[in-house]
Amino acid sequence: MIEILSVTGPASIQDLGRFDQYRFGVGTSGAMDDVALRAGNILLGNDENAANIEIPMMPFKLRFGRDMAFALTGAGVEAEIAARAIPSWWRSHARTGDVLTIKAMSHGARLYLAVSGGIDVPVVLGSRSTQFRGEFGGLHGRPLQVGDILPCAASATAIGELGIEPAEITLARPNAAADETIVRVVVAGEYDAFDDATQALFWSSGWKITPQSNRYGYRLQGPAVKPQAPVEKRSHGIVPGVIQIPPNGQPIIQMRDAQTSGGYPKIATVIRADLWRVGQARLGTKLRFEQTGYTDALAAESEMSAYLDRLRANVRLVEEIRTCR
Structure with a gap:
């Protein structure tokens, strides 16, 4: 105990x-x-x-x-x-x-x-x-x-x-500043509701993680990103990693304790292989979103799986050596 x-x-x-x-x-x-x-x-x-x-x-x-x-x-x-x-x-x-x-x-x-x-x-x-x-x-x-x-x-x-070997070293993303976490995302259902300038602002901005962030969701602060016209949707299924845009234009990343449905427009979704990076990002630091495609998201998943496979193999080898002594 x-x-x-x-x-x-x-x-x-x-x-x-x-x-x-x-x-x-x-x-x-x-x-x-x-x-x-x-x-x-x-x-x-x-x-x-x-x-x-x-x-x-x-x-x-x-x-x-x-x-x-x-x-x-x-x-x-x-x-x-x-x-x-x-x-x-x-x-x-x-x-x-x-x-x-x-x-x-x-x-x-x-x-x-x-x-x-x-x-x-x-x-x-x-x-x-x-x-x-x-x-x-x-x-x-x-x-x-x-x-x-x-x-x-x-x-x-x-x-x-x-x-x-720590994951943050082995699976590190290149070109990240010391106070910034880069996470890969795929565009989501309402991405086209935002005009070209707003989409560009979303990708180029560093988004501060506010003190209101927790296991339910990370509330971000930066320039307002709003759709070209108000988007009113009935509540529908969402999953951890979905980035919603409420009326104030400040993104919310749904995390592990998120509700299962919501109606805010979705601009993007953090890929599963990078969601742990968001979970390790500290309050007051910044997130930057990097657009990726489905194929690259699968490749990132394979990279994470390979890291875990290597850990399993290394631990197993050490235990076998100790047993043989």
Whole structure:
């Protein structure tokens, strides 16, 4: 088990999400950075859908109730256990009673703590992910609180420390400024409702991520982009990554806790292979959209899959070598 000793902000239990409930109006939830969640589970030999703790704000502190392996992935952080520094993208081992302290976040927006076997909360509608809006999944459908006790599944504990290549380095986009995240998007259903000048403004602008952004949606600030004439649509299906334009002309990117339908015009959609980049973009920094096509979006998906395949192969090789010694 794990005991939460200190928490700042809406930390929650997340897995890869629930994807078969859209017809009932239930959104996906799940990790804002699914690549980091998968990587942590790969490090530990878990099922890649095992539930992690998603930590968006520091400081954060917990106590391990038994010996177990754990891994930190996602954002870069300053963390220590038993007076020993623990880097991100790293597997380590905790002993009963050890306290893990996560002090600060140097880059990125969310850290994932994976433990051997995964966080063992009940499966609700096919997922352990916390759904804040519906107040179900995770631990009682809410953010974690001081004093919470999280059960952990039994697992053959992986021993020995091991690091892997961070996604933000391996899958980095070229020509991105230090305070800017470039994400690839495909044009969406109402793109042609915007004139040429407005479309060009959308592509050329750097969009600031406002403090009103969260797991439901990222609200951006920049020059107003509005359709040539008001677009009034009945609510229809939307998915995470869709970029809607409300009447004020300031884009909203739907994220993992987004509703399943909406009526604002859609100008573009972040490709699935880049949605984790948005999840790791910090408040106050800027997003820049890069238009891409269907074929290139599939190629990006293949690149991400190849990265994960390489992690699996490398971890498996290290474990085989250790077993043979």
